[in-house]
Amino acid sequence: MPVLEGLWGPDLRMGDSSLGVCPEEAPGSPVWAPLRTPPVTCGGLSLALELPALIRQLRAAWRARRGGPRGPERSQPDPWVEAEEEEVKQDGGAHLEESTEKNGGPDGRPVSWRNQEPPAGRADVRLNSGPAGLLLVERRGSYPLIDLHVLKTGVLQGELQSGTRRKHLQRSSQTSRPPGHLHLLDQDYLGQAAFMLSKVGTWNFDIFLFDRLTNGNSLVTLVIHLFNISGLIHHFQLDVVKLHRFLSMVQEDYHSQNPYHNAIHAADVTQAMYCYLKEPKLAEHLSPLDVFLGLMAAAAHDVDHPGVNQPFLIKTRHHLASLYQNTSVLESHHWRSTVGMLRESGLLTHLPADVTQDVEQQLGSLILATDISRQNEFLLTFREHLDHQDLDLQLAEHRHFILQIALKCADVCNPCRIWKLSRQWSERVCEEFYRQGDLEKRFDLEISPLCDQQADSVSAIQIGFISYIVEPLFEEWQRFTEPSLLSRTMMDHLNHNKTCWSRIRSPSSTSESEENEDDDDIP
Ligand SMILES: Nc1ncnc2c1ncn2[C@@H]1O[C@@H]2COP(=O)(O)O[C@H]2[C@H]1O
Numbered sequence: 001m002p003v004l005e006g007l008w009g010p011d012l013r014m015g016d017s018s019l020g021v022c023p024e025e026a027p028g029s030p031v032w033a034p035l036r037t038p039p040v041t042c043g044g045l046s047l048a049l050e051l052p053a054l055i056r057q058l059r060a061a062w063r064a065r066r067g068g069p070r071g072p073e074r075s076q077p078d079p080w081v082e083a084e085e086e087e088v089k090q091d092g093g094a095h096l097e098e099s100t101e102k103n104g105g106p107d108g109r110p111v112s113w114r115n116q117e118p119p120a121g122r123a124d125v126r127l128n129s130g131p132a133g134l135l136l137v138e139r140r141g142s143y144p145l146i147d148l149h150v151l152k153t154g155v156l157q158g159e160l161q162s163g164t165r166r167k168h169l170q171r172s173s174q175t176s177r178p179p180g181h182l183h184l185l186d187q188d189y190l191g192q193a194a195f196m197l198s199k200v201g202t203w204n205f206d207i208f209l210f211d212r213l214t215n216g217n218s219l220v221t222l223v224i225h226l227f228n229i230s231g232l233i234h235h236f237q238l239d240v241v242k243l244h245r246f247l248s249m250v251q252e253d254y255h256s257q258n259p260y261h262n263a264i265h266a267a268d269v270t271q272a273m274y275c276y277l278k279e280p281k282l283a284e285h286l287s288p289l290d291v292f293l294g295l296m297a298a299a300a301h302d303v304d305h306p307g308v309n310q311p312f313l314i315k316t317r318h319h320l321a322s323l324y325q326n327t328s329v330l331e332s333h334h335w336r337s338t339v340g341m342l343r344e345s346g347l348l349t350h351l352p353a354d355v356t357q358d359v360e361q362q363l364g365s366l367i368l369a370t371d372i373s374r375q376n377e378f379l380l381t382f383r384e385h386l387d388h389q390d391l392d393l394q395l396a397e398h399r400h401f402i403l404q405i406a407l408k409c410a411d412v413c414n415p416c417r418i419w420k421l422s423r424q425w426s427e428r429v430c431e432e433f434y435r436q437g438d439l440e441k442r443f444d445l446e447i448s449p450l451c452d453q454q455a456d457s458v459s460a461i462q463i464g465f466i467s468y469i470v471e472p473l474f475e476e477w478q479r480f481t482e483p484s485l486l487s488r489t490m491m492d493h494l495n496h497n498k499t500c501w502s503r504i505r506s507p508s509s510t511s512e513s514e515e516n517e518d519d520d521d522i523p
């Protein structure tokens with residue numbers, strides 16, 4: 001499979017994984033002992049509540065603050081945002097110093113740390129400065145939809161732009177709900193969604209079903225629940241209304257029209273991250289800040305993803321590619337957009353400036369680690385640590401590294417899910433690749449690897465992805481977490497799913513229709 005090998009690097013696999021049984025949530029595993037304090041009140045809201053009651057309180061609080069049933073309307077094109085984006089293009093980002101100052105915090109707190117170096121041990125935050133060496137904060141509305149009209153002429157003329165007017169039109173039509181509105185659970189489904197949340201730590205959690213039950217609000221609902229049960233709201237004295245506002249912005253800025261990179265993927269990664277943070281090897285060492293960062297980074301790690309990859313943005317000269325100098329373009333955008341939303345929501349304004357600075361930098365380091373082109377760099381370091389048995393989770397720096405690895409695992413864990421869920425993710429991600437390929441074909445661009453529906457079958461893509469990316473990473477993760485029932489289960493599913501894709505690829509042994517009927521049994 002030379003194409004796949006070339007794309008994903010050499011096969012770095014180690015030994016075979018052992019087989020195991022499919023567990024429910026491991027009983028009695030330590031879950032961040034320091035966080036066990038029962039949530040009582042926060043922002044005037046009682047948090048010792050079942051989810052439906054919490055949501056009702058949230059809704060009432062939100063309405064009271066907004067002075068009406070609706071949140072701020074964002075669906076109208078905002079000429080101010082457009083004007084500013086034009087500025088970005090014209091001055092190459094230099095004006096962002098002023099913009100950062102303006103947005104330093106909703107309370108107007110000066111952002112005195114702008115030109116400081118990132119804290120020691122945060123070497124991954126290497127793209128925190130723009131051309132003028134200033135920290136970039138992307139404001140909401142930098143929605144990087146690809147403007148097909150501009151693409152057609154722009155590629156020829158070598159001046160592709162992002163097409164701000166069109167993107168606002170597309171943005172407002174993509175969602176059926178008014179942005180900013182508090183989209184809470186449909187009463188009919190409250191009970192079922194709440195029941196699912198009671199099993200949020202189990203590996204076979206069906207995020208697609210949960211998304212339907214929550215009316216497309218899986219990300220907001222899941223993360224508020226996880227923050228609540230993890231004691232984070234209490235520990236950091238978070239204002240639940242601000243938290244809800246922040247998460248709604250994040251959820252809304254995922255593109256629902258992307259088959260794969262949408263808010264359901266973010267919710268799925270966050271749920272996986274939660275499972276990994278509960279791993280006994282890790283949980284007892286994690287501080288509340290670690291848990292907060294892990295869940296936040298997972299929730300926001302792909303925000304505003306345009307549904308095309310970095311090479312596409314580079315070859316079409318998208319403004320984000322030049323803004324981030326063709327390096328970790330998407331990940332940098334996800335991070336800086338997250339920082340913009342954090343500041344806009346005011347979620348952390350009650351915390352000391354050095355804490356918020358640290359949070360922003362660590363979020364960057366975590367989100368940047370999800371750049372799949374840096375896979376080998378992380379894998380080799382991880383393997384070296386495990387070989388030398390020198391990871392000391394008392395050290396914040398080592399915990400941060402493990403959080404990066406955990407997030408990377410969560411991001412590519414879909415082949416480790418039960419077949420019924422895994423197959424959906426595989427089809428979705430390939431559909432997104434094929435759409436990019438169709439775009440490239442339509443505009444006479446070279447078709448990117450894996451994006452040609454005629455040449456690259458779903459099964460071939462999956463076998464390559466599992467062999468070169470997922471297996472090597474999860475084998476090391478299993479080494480780190482052992483003995484772990486969850487890791488054994490994930491490896492079971494991975495092997496099973498790989499076998500399924502192999503059979504689909506070579507139907508002589510099993511027909512595709514036969515395989516589609518396959519349930520979640522491990523072979
Ligand atoms: N099942 C899969 N098959 C092929 N590629 C995948 C699969 N799951 C994730 N990926 C790729 O891995 C990348 C991890 O980072 P992203 O979520 O940004 O984008 C993801 C996809 O490009």
Ligand SMILES: [Zn+2]
Pocket residue numbers: 265269301302370411
């Ligand atoms: Zn992702």
